Amino acid sequence: MSETREVPSASEVLLKRAAELDAADELAARRELFALDDDSVYLDGNSLGALPRHVPALVQDVVARQWGELRIRSWTEGGWWTAPERIGDRIAPLVGAGPGRIVVGDSTSVNVFKAVVAAARLAGEGRDELLVDALTFPSDGYIAESAARMTGLRLVPVSPADLRGAAGPRTAAALVNHVDFRTGRLHDLPGITAALHDAGALAIWDVCHSAGALPVGLDEHGVDLAVGCTYKYLNGGPGSPAFLYVSECHQAAFDSPLPGWTSHADPFGMTPEYAAADGATRGRVGTPDILSMLALEAALDVWEGVSLEVLRAKSLALTDFFLRCVEAYAPADRVSSLTPVPHAERGSQVALRCAEAPAVMAELITRGVIGDLRRPDVLRFGFTPLYVGFRDAERAARVLGEVLAKVPAGGPADVSADVPGPAGDILA
Numbered sequence: 039m040s041e042t043r044e045v046p047s048a049s050e051v052l053l054k055r056a057a058e059l060d061a062a063d064e065l066a067a068r069r070e071l072f073a074l075d076d077d078s079v080y081l082d083g084n085s086l087g088a089l090p091r092h093v094p095a096l097v098q099d100v101v102a103r104q105w106g107e108l109r110i111r112s113w114t115e116g117g118w119w120t121a122p123e124r125i126g127d128r129i130a131p132l133v134g135a136g137p138g139r140i141v142v143g144d145s146t147s148v149n150v151f152k153a154v155v156a157a158a159r160l161a162g163e164g165r166d167e168l169l170v171d172a173l174t175f176p177s178d179g180y181i182a183e184s185a186a187r188m189t190g191l192r193l194v195p196v197s198p199a200d201l202r203g204a205a206g207p208r209t210a211a212a213l214v215n216h217v218d219f220r221t222g223r224l225h226d227l228p229g230i231t232a233a234l235h236d237a238g239a240l241a242i243w244d245v246c247h248s249a250g251a252l253p254v255g256l257d258e259h260g261v262d263l264a265v266g267c268t269y270k271y272l273n274g275g276p277g278s279p280a281f282l283y284v285s286e287c288h289q290a291a292f293d294s295p296l297p298g299w300t301s302h303a304d305p306f307g308m309t310p311e312y313a314a315a316d317g318a319t320r321g322r323v324g325t326p327d328i329l330s331m332l333a334l335e336a337a338l339d340v341w342e343g344v345s346l347e348v349l350r351a352k353s354l355a356l357t358d359f360f361l362r363c364v365e366a367y368a369p370a371d372r373v374s375s376l377t378p379v380p381h382a383e384r385g386s387q388v389a390l391r392c393a394e395a396p397a398v399m400a401e402l403i404t405r406g407v408i409g410d411l412r413r414p415d416v417l418r419f420g421f422t423p424l425y426v427g428f429r430d431a432e433r434a435a436r437v438l439g440e441v442l443a444k445v446p447a448g449g450p451a452d453v454s455a456d457v458p459g460p461a462g463d464i465l466a
């Protein structure tokens with residue numbers, strides 16, 4: 039008599055595979071370093087990274103002892119004054135930069151302004167055109183437009199796919215996003231940078247969505263200037279300061295459009311004439327935001343001993359596995375992936391197009407799957423390799439399937455009235 043064997047269901051197969059992948063995950067133990075609970079799946083680290091557990095105690099020390107007791111002495115004895123360069127040197131290996139090339143401070147938007155105007159000033163005679171990634175994060179586009187107007191450059195939006203052939207003898211620089219914030223597409227930083235250089239133009243990269251998510255290689259690929267934020271994959275906290283990278287070859291000529299006193303060679307000389315400090319310090323403006331900055335410095339401890347190659351391999355395995363689970367659980371006519379399949383073109387997030395995305399994301403969040411929405415129809419799921427596991431990916435896709443079964447196709451797409459206040463705006 040032949041034995042009848044039960045065919046395992048798709049969810050049994052995927053759960054088993056998720057458990058195997060979690061068991062083999064070298065980074066799995068890092069999750070314990072973060073304040074996360076098992077009731078929800080946090081897939082919004084590409085917007086706001088999770089809190090490393092040890093940071094509150096450090097912030098408490100900064101406030102109570104360094105500010106409360108040492109007061110003004112902390113600027114020198116506590117190392118507050120040199121924090122922007124010191125923390126820049128902590129971020130540097132995560133984006134492939136040598137020491138002295140990164141300064142931390144201000145928002146990414148402000149650093150975009152510094153970088154674009156500085157690039158215009160570095161560019162050769164007769165170069166009056168600024169290329170900008172046509173799909174850029176809006177803030178970069180707004181600021182590039184204003185900076186171009188101020189410096190007499192002509193702004194030319196170019197799709198990243200066409201950037202290689204777009205630079206010519208009149209191109210001063212191009213401002214490009216390493217990873218597209220909406221689709222998660224990874225752009226070819228080495229190839230585009232080389233093409234810009236061949237045309238005699240400078241490459242300015244926004245690495246907000248790649249810093250802490252994958253190897254960037256700023257020095258190796260000859261990037262001229264770069265900006266990035268620290269509150270996503272670097273887990274620096276809400277509004278933590280951004281960073282500016284100035285390659286070694288441009289440091290001596292870098293001419294900041296915001297030459298505040300803390301970028302002066304002798305800030306306490308308080309002279310009326312400006313004399314720029316050496317190195318990345320030129321990118322400083324005013325008094326550093328110490329509370330946020332030192333929270334970020336502590337948050338960077340979670341990177342101790344992490345290999346970026348291992349991080350990247352896990353990130354790709356996670357997004358591959360999530361896409362496989364979505365295929366199994368979600369009807370193909372309801373969601374389609376905007377995130378490229380080839381690994382060379384993928385960052386660390388998955389974006390799914392879904393006609394009812396606002397209603398679906400609101401319901402996912404209610405059920406503990408925290409992603410976000412980019413209107414009108416994009417569901418975004420960020421995979422932070424330091425704390426997201428394969429069972430999280432399986433669960434998120436399974437709940438997505440359940441939600442799609444509940445939210446009718448063609449039904450009301452917008453449930454924003456059900457999502458209260460500004461948090462609704464931000465999440466949905």
Ligand SMILES: Cc1ncc(COP(=O)(O)O)c(C=O)c1O
Nearest residue numbers: 145146147175177219244246267
């Ligand atoms: C790619 C990119 N560039 C720039 C920004 C703006 O950063 P900030 O709010 O620090 O100015 C963001 C996110 O907000 C972003 O995702």
Ligand SMILES: Nc1c(O)cccc1C(=O)C[C@H](N)C(=O)O
Nearest residue numbers: 084085086175219220246277464
């Ligand atoms: N910085 C943010 C914030 O203060 C509130 C909500 C979202 C953000 C973001 O970072 C958005 C993000 N840059 C994006 O990729 O869409």
